[in-house]
Amino acid sequence: MDVEKAIRERRSVRAYKDKEIPEKDLKKVLEAARLAPSASNRQSWKFVVVRDKRRKRELAIAAAGQDFIGKAPIVIAAVALEPEHVMRCEVPAYAVDLAIAIDHMTLQAVELGLGTCWIGAFYQDQVKKILEIPEKYKVVALLPIGYPATGKVSKIRKSLKEIICYETFK
Numbered sequence: 001m002d003v004e005k006a007i008r009e010r011r012s013v014r015a016y017k018d019k020e021i022p023e024k025d026l027k028k029v030l031e032a033a034r035l036a037p038s039a040s041n042r043q044s045w046k047f048v049v050v051r052d053k054r055r056k057r058e059l060a061i062a063a064a065g066q067d068f069i070g071k072a073p074i075v076i077a078a079v080a081l082e083p084e085h086v087m088r089c090e091v092p093a094y095a096v097d098l099a100i101a102i103d104h105m106t107l108q109a110v111e112l113g114l115g116t117c118w119i120g121a122f123y124q125d126q127v128k129k130i131l132e133i134p135e136k137y138k139v140v141a142l143l144p145i146g147y148p149a150t151g152k153v154s155k156i157r158k159s160l161k162e163i164i165c166y167e168t169f170k
Helices: 003-007 023-034 051-063 095-111 125-133
Strands: 047-048 074-080 138-146
Touching: 003 095, 023 047, 023 074, 047 095, 047 125, 047 138, 051 074, 051 125, 074 095, 095 138, 125 138
Parallel strands: none
Antiparallel strands: 047 074, 074 138
16 A cells, blocks of 8 residues: 555544454554654654553543543553653654654554554543553553444545645745
8 A cells, every 4th residue: 555545544443343453463553653753763752552451441431431442452552751852943852753653653554454543632640550651751642453343434624725825824
């Protein structure tokens, strides 16, 4: 699959088949994150792979009761190891770095026939407790991953004209 096709086919999946993900496919998804660029190539991240049913149910509760999270075969927690690092442009590096890594994972998942859903609506303290993540780190996102239980749906996006300007912000 080419990159453009993966980008067009990527969608938020909130229902998963009860089907395990082969280890070789999980490794490809994780390798996509490892290869992602990061500020100063620090790769200041850890990815916690959760398969345990009890933990996944607890993560679903910590994510404001989004039950589908607990039903995904795997949930990956993206963790920033240097949440205090701010780039010269005054943007926290971890937010950018992990956004890129997670996006790499989502696109690799599409190529493998897997679906994901980027989750940012969760209680930081609860997720840290469930996954035994030290207080000094920051969980940036949860990424449930599995085989989609439903067919493709079209995505609604703004036109380029609505989101692009040239030379200056007009």
